[in-house]
Amino acid sequence: MTVWKSLQLLLHFLSPPPYFFWGYAISLRMAFVVTNAIESSLFKQWLKNIQTETGLLANGAMSLKQVLIQGVDMFGERLGFLKFKADIIDKETGQKVPGIVFSRGPAVAVLILLDSEGETYAVLTEQVRVPVGRLILELPAGMLDDDQGDFAGTAVREVEEETGIHLNAHDMVDLTAFLDASTGGRVFPSPRKCQQEKIQQLQGKETGLRDHGELIKVHVVPYDKLWRATADAKALTAIALYEMAKRDGLLP
Structure with a gap:
């Protein structure tokens, strides 16, 4: 099972049916639907970065367990800022590494x-x-x-x-x-x-x-x-x- 099959995006309180993202079922719990966040170029670029040859997940020493979307700021109809917390685990120690992300785009x-x-x-x-x-x-x-x-x-x-x-x-x-x-x-x-x-x-x-x-x-x-x-x-x-x-x- 790949890391994305076990990835959960957690917000708060509600548990709608699984959301399919990049071909994988992702569990969502949220007070409001923020599909514009997880479908945004900011979030997709982050996902891409951690899977590249030099990314955090490249050599298998770390794993991504879940992502908590904490804040979304819209500039009109465009997503401007995105803040989330990623639970990335060092497999050798079992400890989380710092994973608070503030993404603001180019x-x-x-x-x-x-x-x-x-x-x-x-x-x-x-x-x-x-x-x-x-x-x-x-x-x-x-x-x-x-x-x-x-x-x-x-x-x-x-x-x-x-x-x-x-x-x-x-x-x-x-x-x-x-x-x-x-x-x-x-x-x-x-x-x-x-x-x-x-x-x-x-x-x-x-x-x-x-x-x-x-x-x-x-x-x-x-x-x-x-x-x-x-x-x-x-x-x-x-x-x-x-x-x-x-x-x-x-x-x-």
Whole structure:
């Protein structure tokens, strides 16, 4: 019997007939039906990942017993965020491994570098981030509207919405193209010449889609001080990729 024949998705209270997913009968207990969650690309991609050659279930040392869907956030008719808990067991010890999953789908972050009068500046946005209870300086970023993988198009749109800067997709460099294909990540930096006057116009500019609850302020900081100016993981990752690509001669 495969792991999927014994997989149970548990929510709460009700026990409808078995739900057939990927050809296997899966028991559901739920207060409300969330077939949009288990049929979503987010959940299907997770299922696919743990079964790949490098996945958790690849060598048979671990097994998946059940999945508890804990939360679903819809963005209109599209599933935006999915939180669930997976009971994955180490067969040798019989112990559970940490298995809380928050899945949010593909997104893109953009490192914009402005060259002016011999100095390089980076563009950050200041945004309200309720989960950490603070205003955070971070790279312009946004989630893809669908699963088609239009990272460049999303990058162009998000940068214009959040900073007012218009980028050309063909001018951007995908830093993670230099990584091993198994990483599956993407980060777009955008080197660009800029006059000092333009930098001054950007500094403190208020942007964002107010009807979407976006309250954004633009900040321009010297690139060599960027790594100390923000705790944004996207920015720090982009800096590392950019510097390593330059060191290895992969960028001008």
